[in-house]
Amino acid sequence: MRNTLAIAWKELRTYFVTPMAYVVISVFLLINGYFFAASVSGSFAEASIRGFLFPASFILLILTPLLTMRLLAEEQKMGTIELLLTAPLRDTEVIMGKFLSSLAIVGAMLALTLWYPVLLFWFGNPDPFPIITGYLGILLVGSAFISVGLFTSSLTSNQIAAAISSFGILLLLWLINAAPQFIKGIPPGIFDYISPSVHFRDFAYGVLDIKALVYYLSFSAIFLFSAIKSLEARRWR
Amino acid sequence: MIEVENLTKYYGDFLAIENVTFQVQKGEILGFLGPNAAGKTTTMRILAGYMPPSSGTAKVAGFDVVEQSLEARKRIGYMPETVPLYTDMTVESYLDFHATIKGLRGKKKQQRIDEVLDICRLGDYYDVIIGKLSKGYRQRVGIAQAIVHEPEVLILDEPTIGIDPKQVVETRQLIKSLGRDRTVILSSHILPEVNMVCERVIIINEGRVVAVDRPENLSAALKGSEQIQMEVRGAIKEIVASLRELKGVQDVTWESAGENNIFTVDCSPGSDLREEIAHLIVGKGWGLINLQTKRMSLEDIFLKLTMKEESEA
The missing domain is CATH 3.40.50.300 (P-loop containing nucleotide triphosphate hydrolases)
Known part of the structure; x- marks a missing residue:
């Protein structure tokens, strides 16, 4: 655990000594502010954060690949992976440390939007439950996205390639629930089940479904496990 | 360890x-x-x-x-x-x-x-x-x-x-x-x-x-194939030929240095041919100017070992 935290801490520091964290967080807040303002000031304005949650999940889909692309690709490019893999660390500790560092950035981005609900409570009377589940949901979505990005970053020493491929995987999965419109013969429920966007809807409406919770946790676990195996495979090449 | x-x-x-x-x-x-x-x-x-x-x-x-x-x-x-x-x-x-x-x-x-x-x-x-x-x-x-x-x-x-x-x-x-x-x-x-x-x-x-x-x-081990270097005045071909006839001599190379020529003799391990060679050269009437054993530096050993590998392959 100490080793995992040491790696997470090191990565976090790198996020903040390079412009990466500042740029990603600023862009996220800027676009979200725009959508939130639109959702609470139009003629159909409602005292909920749904108007911010759905666009935010999509912005995360674009930004997390940029956040995670560096994590392992750069180590491979700079050769620093050689010292990381010859240190007395388990591969799991390396992957989990890097995962936690990105999750902390996503957590910080979301924490900075917490004044949206504060505003809602100040000027209106929102239902608190969808807000809580909404934040939980989007954090789970973020964790799923990070795990995919970490996996693609483990496959290559090229950051751009890592970012584009994780973006591709995420976008395809996000939109795959539309597939039944043109793919016949496969029960549409399957597409709904594998698409992360479908499970997110429940959270946004205040439904805490254990199935959705399990879905996101296993989604993250599968890709983190693949990243660990990919790192392990490096030792056997 | x-x-x-x-x-x-x-x-x-x-x-x-x-x-x-x-x-x-x-x-x-x-x-x-x-x-x-x-x-x-x-x-x-x-x-x-x-x-x-x-x-x-x-x-x-x-x-x-x-x-x-x-x-x-x-x-x-x-x-x-x-x-x-x-x-x-x-x-x-x-x-x-x-x-x-x-x-x-x-x-x-x-x-x-x-x-x-x-x-x-x-x-x-x-x-x-x-x-x-x-x-x-x-x-x-x-x-x-x-x-x-x-x-x-x-x-x-x-x-x-x-x-x-x-x-x-x-x-x-x-x-x-x-x-x-x-x-x-x-x-x-x-x-x-x-x-x-x-x-x-x-x-x-x-x-x-x-x-x-x-x-x-x-x-020391490679001193086995010890080298003797000498400076001799005389006809190169004859000198090389008669050196090669000596027992224990593996190879002879030479380079000319003005009037005299410098010969390098590779000897088989453990043999000390200095006396014999001196005797031979003086006996034939050539001018022996200088004769010494050449201890191989690590560099020579390295080259010798790695070159040998290459010629075998």
Whole structure:
């Protein structure tokens, strides 16, 4: 655990000594502010954060690949992976440390939007439950996205390639629930089940479904496990 | 301390090292000598636990580097040839990171970081971003991270490559002092360096070990094929022909140096032909101006061993 935290801490520091964290967080807040303002000031304005949650999940889909692309690709490019893999660390500790560092950035981005609900409570009377589940949901979505990005970053020493491929995987999965419109013969429920966007809807409406919770946790676990195996495979090449 | 047995590594079809076998005793400084692409880095990477061998075994401090990798890695300090460092960290935060992932905690960690900053003479640079350091100082940071957890075994791949001569001297002294209480393996393609720093040398070429011995023994063993060099005035062809007739002479080469010619005679191991040759030359009436045995330097041995390998192949 100490080793995992040491790696997470090191990565976090790198996020903040390079412009990466500042740029990603600023862009996220800027676009979200725009959508939130639109959702609470139009003629159909409602005292909920749904108007911010759905666009935010999509912005995360674009930004997390940029956040995670560096994590392992750069180590491979700079050769620093050689010292990381010859240190007395388990591969799991390396992957989990890097995962936690990105999750902390996503957590910080979301924490900075917490004044949206504060505003809602100040000027209106929102239902608190969808807000809580909404934040939980989007954090789970973020964790799923990070795990995919970490996996693609483990496959290559090229950051751009890592970012584009994780973006591709995420976008395809996000939109795959539309597939039944043109793919016949496969029960549409399957597409709904594998698409992360479908499970997110429940959270946004205040439904805490254990199935959705399990879905996101296993989604993250599968890709983190693949990243660990990919790192392990490096030792056997 | 280190036991390597029949280590073989293929990269695809390419055979990088073949049946490399050697042992290193506790407290020994072992030099790995060989031309580029001889297999030095491959062997060191396997020992450091970066990649497994295709076949064969390697044990460090009693732990198999594949089967008990984590335990072996705890006892090894490693510096790769390219000295890969996180260039956006300061020297101290980098060492702090490495000390932590190598198991040091709390007060002891800080104490040890201060110590290695001191040992590697990085004290004035502790808060400098690594990316701004010169190659020589990066090399010191590389050594510092390798020794921070006081490993029993230190593996240094080309520790003096690409740094200026003054720093080379300092680095060699540093390695020598580090070797006093731990086992060190270093690779180099610079012969005098290995001669100076190491207690034992392994010469490796095209993936195979061609010689293992103390530097002085290596010269002595190859003194077997001792050379005699002499300066003679006379007809080259006749001199060469009659020298070749002598028992124990393996080869004769010559180069002309003005009026006289310099002949180099390769003699078979253990024979001392000086007297016979002198006798022969004087007897035939040629002018013997100078005659001496030529002790082979490590450089000659190295060339001889690696050239021999090539001509066989």
